[in-house]
Amino acid sequence: MRTNAKALTGVIMLVVFVLLAVIGPWIAPFDPSMRSNALLQPPSSMHWFGTTHLGQDIFSQVLAGTRSVVFVGAVAGVVATVLSVLVGITAGYLSGTASEGLSALSNVFLVIPALPLIIIITSSLPETSNLTIALVIGLTSWAWNARVLRAQTLSLRRRDYVEAARANGESTWRIILFEILPNLYAVIASGFVGTVLFAVISEITLAFIGVSDAGGWNWGTVLYWAQSQQALAQGAWWWFVPAGLAIALLGTSLSLVNFGIDEYVNPRLRTRFSMRGVRMRVGFTPVLAKETS
Template sequence: MSVTNPSETVALATPDAPASAPASTRRPRRGLLRGILGNRKAAFGACVLLLFGVVALAAPLLAPGNPSLITAIASQPPSLEHLFGTTAKGQDVLALTMHGARTSLLVGFVVGAAATLVGLLVGVASAYFGRVIDDLLSLVTNVFLLIPGLPLLVILAAFLPPGIGTVVVVLIITGWAGSARVLRSQALSIRSKDFVAAAVVTGEHPLRIMFREILPNMASIVMSTFLACVIFGIGAQAGLEFLGLGDASVVSWGTNLYWASNDGALFTGAWWAFVPSGLCIALVAFALAMVNYAVDEVTNPRLRTTKKGRTRA
């Protein structure tokens, strides 16, 4: 019977320990995209978003000309000539819906990217530096979180000149605080890890630690925050424009709902004037929510365990 020397066991295990820790931290980042692409919810959401993106890009080819021009008899129901009917002014609803997708999707993704970036910078800087910087940034974040969102949106949109740029700026100002709070909490938990402490001890630059050590380990939460901010941007823009606080001359899903309300489409029974734009907003938000849930499902071990348990049952 052979007896293993304890010193040999320690010697064999010691070289493997440092190599396994970085591998465990890199494995979620490397397999994140692969897991999301293989998820059915993410595939469904991505197909819906791709469809809307293709329609938005091809809108000038599918419906050439100015969609706001009067081209038919007013208040006509859907037919072979006008698939989505016409508005009370005689505009083609299908053309308005396709051209409106360009503006609404552009504003939503720009607001989502900008709000996530601001929240990421504030959250990571607050968690890494701590002390005075953390107190100041947390104070500013709390102020924006305590102010009611809708009244602030209405006040800013009412006093600033109307336009797409104004809507984007207003939504970024009112939408970054929530993402900053979520990302700060995640960055605080990563800040206490051993590999971050080792980077600090070796004298690495704070920016390199934040962007090379902390940020890559926050990929899943950053993606989820971005998708939530895009949903907020599309819905908030439609809400502002429905209230008449946007530029009514710009074609978007929100202005389509605004003009349908002004023309009394709901009271006259012209459901085709407002259902397409409202349904598009709901479908895009649902698709983004499905992708967001898929990201959470791939990166959350509890959800993976529950799914495996249901499959076995």
């Protein structure tokens, strides 16, 4: 991370969002639901992001909504990653009916459109809390990562060190945990980041179309009220631009981290330095840079 500018930038931006998620509701200058007489006011020294048609402070709404977005993204990412690791690695290492059954299960979830399925499930539930939305997203978005992990495991199961462990009488689960899993950490991390990004976009989409609880605040709720009150037609750009920029910046930070992981995993994407006498990495083997005249 220290030598990859894109990954380092993404991590710094992500840490800022996580920090805002933790302390955002405490440092918000106003209650995000509190009404005032400053109706639909542009940004000012008192209201940094302006106010809504009810006089609510938009800056406070964006700060309070950060916690919901980060929470849903993190929980959904953990749930989907755990399922993808369990199903993908097991299906790749085992053979026979168990492997075929897990692979078929992944294919079923893979061909079902994820976002429409999430909307249908969420809208049919009696309660749509942040935890419920995170669990629904996580339980329906693991198939792609499981498919990738299965393919990687199939390529690792016949490696010499795995065969040696098997010949020494090591148990199946010990081989999976200590021989195969450590070689998949970067792929798992990349899948986790991608799932978090998908979960964030999905939660904001649910709030924007009114499926989730409109009483709780997240960036999608801010955009929902801005769209329902025709903020664009009224020229109230400050109502939807801050939330849109927050979504774009969070997506950018996650994408930069994902790009950094991809460059670490794939030697073809890794930046190569040609400084004289400096040790550089090509693939996973350190070599000396070629002398230049």
